Amino acid sequence: MDPYPPIDTWVVPTGAVAATLARVRGPGERGVESGAFWLGRRAPRCIVDTVVIPSGPGVEERPDCWRVAAEVYGEISRWAGPQGLSLLGILHTHRDRFPARLSPADRTRSVRAPGVLAVVVGHGGRDDDPGVWGWYVFEGDDYRLLDAEERTHRITMPDGAVSVLRASLDGVEEWTLW
Amino acid sequence: MSQIQQTQESHAKPGAVEVDVRYLPAAHPFHQTYPPETTLETVRTAAMSYFGVQDRTERDTYRYYLGFEGQRVTDTSQTLGGLLGEHRQGVHFELIEEITPGQAG
Numbered sequence: 001m002d003p004y005p006p007i008d009t010w011v012v013p014t015g016a017v018a019a020t021l022a023r024v025r026g027p028g029e030r031g032v033e034s035g036a037f038w039l040g041r042r043a044p045r046c047i048v049d050t051v052v053i054p055s056g057p058g059v060e061e062r063p064d065c066w067r068v069a070a071e072v073y074g075e076i077s078r079w080a081g082p083q084g085l086s087l088l089g090i091l092h093t094h095r096d097r098f099p100a101r102l103s104p105a106d107r108t109r110s111v112r113a114p115g116v117l118a119v120v121v122g123h124g125g126r127d128d129d130p131g132v133w134g135w136y137v138f139e140g141d142d143y144r145l146l147d148a149e150e151r152t153h154r155i156t157m158p159d160g161a162v163s164v165l166r167a168s169l170d171g172v173e174e175w176t177l178w
Numbered sequence: 179m180s181q182i183q184q185t186q187e188s189h190a191k192p193g194a195v196e197v198d199v200r201y202l203p204a205a206h207p208f209h210q211t212y213p214p215e216t217t218l219e220t221v222r223t224a225a226m227s228y229f230g231v232q233d234r235t236e237r238d239t240y241r242y243y244l245g246f247e248g249q250r251v252t253d254t255s256q257t258l259g260g261l262l263g264e265h266r267q268g269v270h271f272e273l274i275e276e277i278t279p280g281q282a283g
Binding site: 001003077105109 | 200201202203204205206207208228229230231236237238243245248250270272273274275276277279
């Protein structure tokens with residue numbers, strides 16, 4: 001059984017976008033990078049229904065990088081498995097003056113599994129138009145930038161709510177952002 | 179089927195351990211049944227192969243470890259039977275990637 005069934009389209013509800021931006025803008029205002037994981041059931045048409053926000057010890061938010069310790073990532077994995085959820089995408093921010101594009105380090109120091117999205121938001125998360133974000137999909141042995149046409153066909157953003165969770169060394173729990 | 183094969187199978191099944199290994203980006207876990215004397219390194223290696231990943235050192239070092247009940251498995255020479263005891267017949271692991279950045283420049 002293929003562990004990575006092909007993905008044709010990703011559905012990213014507006015609630016996922018809103019929750020993610022609400023999370024990353026605070027660190028962005030402090031001049032550091034941050035990010036979130038997008039989870040859902042992997043299928044030809046997969047829906048991001050859960051946003052997981054790593055937080056606390058084991059999460060580094062620095063001007064030049066956002067890093068999540070393996071132990072925190074492991075807690076997400078341990079929680080997601082029984083729910084039938086997989087990692088569909090990783091979003092992180094870049095500061096002002098840095099393009100919303102994957103850096104060489106972003107490409108290599110991230111999850112490298114077929115079909116996983118990598119999304120980069122510029123200006124510390126203040127770019128609220130997903131059309132100007134960098135959207136990539138992992139294929140072969142690298143991330144590939146989705147151009148506007150492909151993005152339009154393969155990524156939809158309907159209205160809809162998602163679960164928002166906080167992940168830490170202590171586990172995963174619901175988190176209210178507002 | 180030879181008598182030897184019959185004997186091996188009849189000995190293997192009663193203590194067999196059902197192993198699941200999950201990897202967060204994947205849709206399906208790695209699933210295999212092992213005799214209890216199987217080392218955790220054997221499980222880790224088979225799971226990595228199934229998920230198409232491998233330990234490697236480029237500029238950075240990439241290492242995959244097994245997580246068990248929220249703890250990192252550090253001794254992969256240990257056997258399934260040694261980890262689980264006599265009576266447990268199934269186990270879930272997580273396969274977790276750890277990236278150690280190399281020196282810049």
